[in-house]
Amino acid sequence: MSDRPEGPGQDGAEDGTAWSGRAGAQAFAAVDAETDWLLGYPFVFRALSRRIGTGQVLVDYGCGPGKVADQAARRLGARVLGVDTSPEMLALARGSATAVDGFHLVEDGRVTDLPDGCADAVMCNHVLASLPTREALLGVFSEIRRLVRPGALFVLLTTDPACSGTEYASLRIGDPGEVYGPGDELTVRLRRTDGSWQEMPNHAWPVGLLPALLERAGFRAASQHRPTVAEALTVADPDFAAGRPWSAERARPPLVITTASAA
Template sequence: MGTDWKHSATVAEGFDAYDDLPERVLGYPTALAQLRLDDPDVRTVLDYGCGPGKVALRVASGHDVDVVAVDIAERMLQIARRNRPHPRVDHHLVESGKLAFLPDGAVDAALTCYVFINIGDPDVISGIVAEVYRVLRPGGRYAVLDTNPDTTGIDFSTFRSGEPGVAYVAGQRRQVLLNQPSGGVLELSDYHWPRSTYADVLTAAGFTSVEFIAPLLGDVPGSGIAGTLLDTERPAEADNAPFLVVTGVK
């Protein structure tokens, strides 16, 4: 059985407590750069699968945009509203992947962080991407951020996705370990999707100019890693890209 993201308080609280250091240094900056949030025609951003609100707050705090932050888990939204409120972030609970409260073309940019890897059914992923496509305006950009399917089993500074030595196939379940600040480990279960899955679902929904970026430590300027777990002679993130960012344009 996969991780209960929708109902488990342990999962919600553990995921919130997780120190997303490599995500802050490499993942989020790379994904957000692809959305061109400082362009004057980008005013509203959709964060689909916002979880405890870390990315939505980063977007609203760093850019003059409104954020529509949605998730299937009320527990996650409660944490987001309590710990990371912002006047330009509007949180919504969604059911069955639908954004019924948003009309066609309502947002200027959209992102999905660590959602695909937590869904075992490719048809459900396709439905989400189609819904994101619907609510994006023409010319709007979409960024998907997930763990890199090409670097499973590697111990990164704060997490490991997949077991060492295992060659995963599409849809196969993987063990995920997130280091907790308390010294413990939050064990989760996600699904392996190769690059071809991302290309297929985005293209099928209508997205064009689909591109892949897998940033290494040093590729993102202004990382600010001094004094962190990444401040070592040669962290794993310097030689192995922990994340994959996939982008498309409507």
């Protein structure tokens, strides 16, 4: 598991998934993610900054190579713990995400070595699209609920499959003209830093389904926000946000931030 979902084997991945194995982890680290750094991660950090402070524990569930976890630690001053299902991702993160306090493997749906109620907040970025069933989503939400204390904040970043077919700066969700139901397979294209594109299968999870699943897992007061480019001009890095037209992102913003509190 990582900040972006798994897909068919490319780049020498050892076990047939794009982000698996050492080569897969390195390929993931080269994903561009410009749209995410405009309309996603800065808004995740903003939501967290309102509820978490210096020295408190923030878990990045599905941390991948650790880029977002590292930035969260530097911006928020929190003690950040990265967790992932991929040992190779964690190895890569340990070598580069120097501001992160520690890393833990997810095995059989449970984060190793982290006790119940250890976290003051959790963020989970682009993990759900790798999960094939509602039961799998509920399992992830339930494990996250185990990790947090009552009242803790959960911030979830997802793409909206209703935005299928639009060519954004660094991704395309699904195919033009297609409509996807809950759990349907769709193909996502991600742009790499060298300008090439990688395709992988994802699963479509309409954002409207998430609040009810979060409630079943023990969260309450779920709310959702779709960041816009106009907002990003004051939330994201100003030079980065003003550096390109972001035409597709302006016309149809594809990312949704869901927040909820542990009951």
